[in-house]
Amino acid sequence: MANDEWLTIQQAAQLSGYHPEYLRIIVRAGKLDAHKFGSVWAINKKSLLSYLQAAEKSSDGRQGPKLVK
Numbered sequence: 001m002a003n004d005e006w007l008t009i010q011q012a013a014q015l016s017g018y019h020p021e022y023l024r025i026i027v028r029a030g031k032l033d034a035h036k037f038g039s040v041w042a043i044n045k046k047s048l049l050s051y052l053q054a055a056e057k058s059s060d061g062r063q064g065p066k067l068v069k
Contacts, residue, residue, distance in 0.1 A: 006035065006042035015045075016052055026051070 013020045023043065027034040033047035 005045040006037070007045050007048065008040060008042055012043045012045075012048050016048060 007015065009020045009023055012018075012023050016023070023032070024041075026032050027041065027043065032051055033044035034041055035044070036042075
């Protein structure tokens with residue numbers, strides 16, 4: 001966990017283009033690696049990027065927002 005980069009929900013929303021509440025939903029569904037640091041939830045950046053890549057390649061039409069660079 002020491003070498004992992006963690007993003008707050010707000011940072012993850014800015015990076016992904018997803019609404020913060022949607023990110024909370026997919027965290028609760030276990031689709032993203034997340035951890036609570038004190039009172040703040042954080043999402044593992046690698047996990048988020050993997051989720052975004054999978055969403056982009058999916059055939060179910062859930063491409064979601066484009067990755068903000």
